[in-house]
Amino acid sequence: MSAPLTSSAFAALADLLKTKSGLIIGPDKTYLLETRLGPVLKRAGLTDLNALAERVKRAPHDPIARDVVEAMTTNESFFFRDDKPFQHFRAQALPRLLAARPASATLRIWSAASSSGQEAYSLAMILAESKALLGSRTVEIIGTDIARDQLARAQQGLYTQFEVQRGLPVQMLMRYFKKEDANWRIADAIRSMVKFREWNLLGDLRALGLFDVVLCRNVLIYFDQPTKARVLDAIAAQMPTDGALYLGGAETVLGITGRFAPMPGERGVYGVNAARVAA
Numbered sequence: 001m002s003a004p005l006t007s008s009a010f011a012a013l014a015d016l017l018k019t020k021s022g023l024i025i026g027p028d029k030t031y032l033l034e035t036r037l038g039p040v041l042k043r044a045g046l047t048d049l050n051a052l053a054e055r056v057k058r059a060p061h062d063p064i065a066r067d068v069v070e071a072m073t074t075n076e077s078f079f080f081r082d083d084k085p086f087q088h089f090r091a092q093a094l095p096r097l098l099a100a101r102p103a104s105a106t107l108r109i110w111s112a113a114s115s116s117g118q119e120a121y122s123l124a125m126i127l128a129e130s131k132a133l134l135g136s137r138t139v140e141i142i143g144t145d146i147a148r149d150q151l152a153r154a155q156q157g158l159y160t161q162f163e164v165q166r167g168l169p170v171q172m173l174m175r176y177f178k179k180e181d182a183n184w185r186i187a188d189a190i191r192s193m194v195k196f197r198e199w200n201l202l203g204d205l206r207a208l209g210l211f212d213v214v215l216c217r218n219v220l221i222y223f224d225q226p227t228k229a230r231v232l233d234a235i236a237a238q239m240p241t242d243g244a245l246y247l248g249g250a251e252t253v254l255g256i257t258g259r260f261a262p263m264p265g266e267r268g269v270y271g272v273n274a275a276r277v278a279a
């Protein structure tokens, strides 16, 4: 039987997670460390979490630190999650932004914690259905995440029966997916509309360029207030003043940053607060 996790080992692992990914983990979540890090221990031939903590403390740049971070991410996602943001994007943000841009401008959309790709592909399917509105416009969709295993899944575009039954309208399943044994593969036409890249939201976001639309959903909930503020402010700096930000149902900018303001009458949609950006 492995030794119980010591408080200093817990502190070392919690510190690693906070520094590298923003994830806050309290002592009540020790069970999560135990269940999720089991496979990491096994691969590294370590006996328990105390040995793992010792190793990351001694060598914070050891690749195992990355494995720990990745194993502790929560990657749940599904197509058209919460639906409302996608309805808003399709009916409000997209027509408004297209009208505001010259025909030669590329519209850029960012799924900022894209996990296994469902969010970015939901946007791509909306765009595929909005051909009349788009005309010859170029649209770029970028999906980024810290978890390499999820990015690889997203790039493959292969989903289980369970995954395609969560949120994806059946007409879209028929139109944009092909059955492949027990799974469903997204059509190349949709897959090629999205580029996935490894990116840490705590890192420098400037090299990603500017985005007209950002979805940063169901990731800020894992961060503490200062980290939420830092990430939101960095995102605001990558958006034009008429851009649209979508957050998850349990997330808000209120009380965290003045760089975004809620769009009147809309839940979970935020505009860049021009006054604060200029300040």
Ligand SMILES: C[S@@+](CC[C@H](N)C(=O)[O-])C[C@H]1O[C@@H](n2cnc3c(N)ncnc32)[C@H](O)[C@@H]1O
Pocket (backbone or CB within 6 Å): 020, 021, 022, 023, 073, 074, 075, 076, 077, 078, 081, 112, 113, 114, 115, 116, 119, 144, 145, 146, 147, 150, 199, 200, 201, 202, 216, 217, 218, 219, 248
């Ligand atoms: C619960 S999923 C959300 C997926 C999708 N946005 C949705 O709402 O369905 C959260 C994702 O955030 C990613 N993540 C966590 N910390 C991150 C960070 N510091 N930088 C980039 N991605 C991060 C995780 O790897 C995970 O895939």
